[in-house]
Amino acid sequence: MINTVTILPAAKNDLRSFVEKTSGQKLLRCYQCGKCTAGCPTAYLWDLTPRQVMRAVQLGLKEELMRTHSYWLCVFCQTCSARCPQEIDIAAVMDSLRHLAILEKRAPAEKEVALFHRHFLRLVHRFGKVWEVGLGGLYNLTSGHPLANTSLLPAMFARGKLPLLPHTTHNMEEIRNIFKRAEELERKSAGPETGRKA
Amino acid sequence: MPRVGVFLCHCGTNIAGVVDIPTVAEAVKQFPGVVYVDDNKFSCSEPGQAAIRQSIIDNGLDRVVISACSPRMHEITFRKAVSAAGLNPYLMEIANIREHCSWVHSDNKEAATEKAIELVKMAVAKVSLHQELFRKRISMEKKALVIGGGIAGIQAALDIANAGHQVILVEREPTIGGRMAQLDKTFPTLDCSACILSPKMVDVSQHPNIRLLTYSEVEKVQGFVGNFEVEIRQRARYVNHTTCTGCGICWQKCPEKVPGEFEEGTGQRTSVYIPFPQAVPSKPVIDTVSCRYFKYLDFIDKKMEGKKPPPCRICEKLCPPQAIDWEQKDEIIRETVGAIVVATGFKTFDHSVYGEYGGGRIPDVITSLQLERLMNASGPTLGEVVRPSDGTHPKTVVFLSCVGSRDEAKGRPYCSKICCMYMAKQALMLKEHDPGVQSYIFYIDIRAGGKDFEEFTRRAQEEFGVLYLRGRVSKIYQDDKKLMVCGEDSLIGRPVEIAADMVVLATGVEPSEGAAKVAQTLNISYDTYGFMVEAHPKLRPVETNTDGILVAGACVGPRDIPDSVAHGGAAAAKVIGLLSQDTLTTEPLTAAIDASRCTGCLLCSQICPFQAIDMVPANGKSIAVVNEGLCKGCGLCVAACRSTAPSLKGYTDAQILSEVLALCP
Amino acid sequence: MAVSYAYYPGCTLKTSAREFDESTLKVCKAAGIELTELADWNCCGASSAHSVSPLLGLSLPARDLQTAEALGKPVAVACAMCFHRLKHASHALGDAAKLKQVNQVLGKEFRNTVKVEHLLTILGSNGSSYQVTKKLEGLKAASYYGCVLVRPKEVMELDDEDNPQLMDRIVASLGAETVEWDFKTECCGASLPLSKPEVVVNLSHKILRQARQRGAECVVVACPMCHSNLDIRQKAMKAAYPGFQEMPVYYFTQLMGLAMGFSAAEMHIDKHLTDGLSLLKSKGFI
Incomplete structure (x- = not known):
């Protein structure tokens, strides 16, 4: 259903303030040419195209935008950023949107993508390095796709590409502190723009 | 028997590569009247022309055929060459054997040669019947008339006057300055409009070569380039401008107040008034419609019933130099001018036809020109932007572009060109006036094709936070004290609604009231909308189809200030070029009317596109006479006349027939 | 030194x-x-x-x-x-x-x-001195850089964003022929293989198809993620796009090693899921 959108003055556009602050990009520079969408390898899957995501931020359509699959489907190839005639780092804007969704503990529209990132970081947090067998296993167990990619496993194992045990970083205390302090600092500096409003 | 000389040009290999010149020369010798034939590699070259000159003299030639390229290319060149040999230049004819022959028949040389022979044969037959024709000289009145005292007219008048010519500048309003005088700032530099305009207005009033006639209109124009007879009506001002000192007591004390035209209705003026403080001339006029004394006189005159209005006359009582003159009458001023510049400018579209935007009934839906007045420090609110309804400061302002532009349904399919830029400027200025203002602009396209224009619209968005929404607004309705604006953001594809405090309609550009009438008075073309039509939209952008009448500024189409200034200057340059000549030479290839055959049916006079045929009384009837100053020799009258009274010099029936007969004896 | x-x-x-x-x-x-x-x-x-x-x-x-x-x-x-x-x-x-x-x-x-x-x-700079002992003559390779290596240019400071040359120069120095193609920095699907394998198959297939069309026999990469996406998904590509022909994907260091005299086993050519040995054998390099 298409709802009529009430356009608020820029001063009340918390979404834009947050994105501009965290990405360092000036969103009003975007003049909606669509070159980002045109070059995006995954845009064909996005519900709001990259250009429309930029527009939604300009208009402050936070709830609508946060619900989309779009920014979760960005693979950060940065083609958009490289080609933007207004020199906006659009990929950085997508990062900001993911970050916002996580800060606000929103259920991601692309739960598999979010799950992948979560497991990936969980492993880095645990071992300091990525453990591919563990990542695949965790993902398959939690994503509801228990057999995902398993057809590749025999060949991978046979070629010694998937060691069963994780490599680890020795000074794990340091790694865990990094995770802990980064999260604390980010929550602290998140500012009033974040948070879900009724 | 005439003595015809034929000169065959090779044009390098352009002609000679296809047409066999010796064969042509041999054939041509046999044509009746031909006494001399010569050929040359390049007849247009200096040695080629010299050979033509010498042969005419040596052989006593009295008719010449040049067999070469198109007359469009070198007719003038060869007329000069013939003339240099002492022959009348119109005793020469060109046979075009290049464009009409060698270039188009290069695949068949024999046939091309044959065709070339026939083309020369026709030319020989025709030239034998040529008569000597003489150019006429007409006098040039070294004075120009400029109609319209907006920025384009001001520029044209100043440029012409500075070149040393007399200028009469006619303006309908009580002051010059036009639309530009109403504006607050100008895009994209944000110069104060009045600050850059008023020095030019003062220059006009003080220029020894400019006669300024405000409150005046051109009523009648006759004649032709160099000699236009003009009648101008100077409307009665009821103030003697010779004695008036412009002290201002009258307009300060006048008790009657009406909405001011100059303020676009956002403020009031008195009945005796100058439109704005920097007006030129800075002397008032009395508006007879609202003046109490005129109402009183009217009441007495018409023996009306009811309460008698007071015979006010306060202005008269207070005027120190006693300049109020109730007896003043309209005055007709007659002038002769050599050239005329039309710069009647534009007005803005009347948005009352947009019922969906309130049709003019919602007080806080205003026009862009009204906003200019509200933003202007010398405007009715002294520069404070307030809502007409309650005088509060609007915080959310929505602009609607293309109101009366790009709208087929409203009969205005064209783009008004200036709105995108003035909206960006106004939205930006609103933020400068009050940082708490948020502006929105609904647009179809942002048309910012001018120097520094795109950068300006970007600045409005990026630095001043003006939010552009791509889409047309469908409706504006009042919701308590707010104006609800319903549109679409077509970029994201959602209907949007904005609760605004004020809505500004970017009303489009259309020709001034009465522009079509001016065009009719001057006999120049205008389009469906009333915009003046240029002689050529690209190559003759300031000329009209009537010699000596030029156009400048927004009367031709939507134009911004720099374009209008450039256009005014361009029109002035054309005028200066004309006025720098003492006399004008006319082409003798005009129509002539045989009075004995003319029945006075008026058909020729009606169809003549140049208004070159006048009807004059002769022997108790009206007969047609061609004004050679205006006739372009198009031949329409010749074709139209049922009694074959007109003929075209140089192209008489006998001459055309001789060509036909030469071809098919 | x-x-x-x-x-x-x-x-x-x-x-x-x-x-x-x-x-x-x-x-x-x-x-x-x-x-x-x-x-x-x-x-x-x-x-x-x-x-x-x-x-x-x-x-x-x-x-x-x-x-x-x-x-x-x-x-x-x-x-x-x-x-x-x-x-x-x-x-x-x-x-x-x-x-x-x-x-x-x-x-x-x-x-x-x-x-x-x-x-x-480091290897492509003038300062490096690797000795090519076995020229890879007759091998037609498409150098594939992927997205993250070159973008953004002013941060990565590596090469052009759309038509980089570094890897092409190295491959050419080995005696192989590099093909001109348009997908040097198009995205292969990046980190989506676990969550969205079909996207990876689609994007990677486009890359390999262009390489083949432009005359390449193999693709050379400098990125494990690109390698993984291009190499291990070829069976899926075959299933999804009939007519797709498999194409070996090598790390540029592997080809360097071969040209410098290392054996295929030392360069672990056999570790790829898409056969990389047959092509090299057919060219007589191993």
């Missing part, structure tokens, strides 16, 4: 991209480039850390950079993604406020003075 680097292999070079690691080490050694593995390195955060937390995305690579800084050695990186994250961090931390924040997170002082270089630059 041997040039000495702190070598940052990255997680996958120890697991699924072992052949990249081993070929890199052998080639560099033979070329006189000294690589010492960075002590106790950690994951750069790859595509996940910055997606979730910008600060974490800067802090993880900063820890590695700090270790190298303490050593006083420039960092050599093989993996394109790791290179991207390390370069990005070092660029972003040019901002003093961010650097301060990151130092708070690290709990030690990082001054951001360390230089990060990719092996393409």
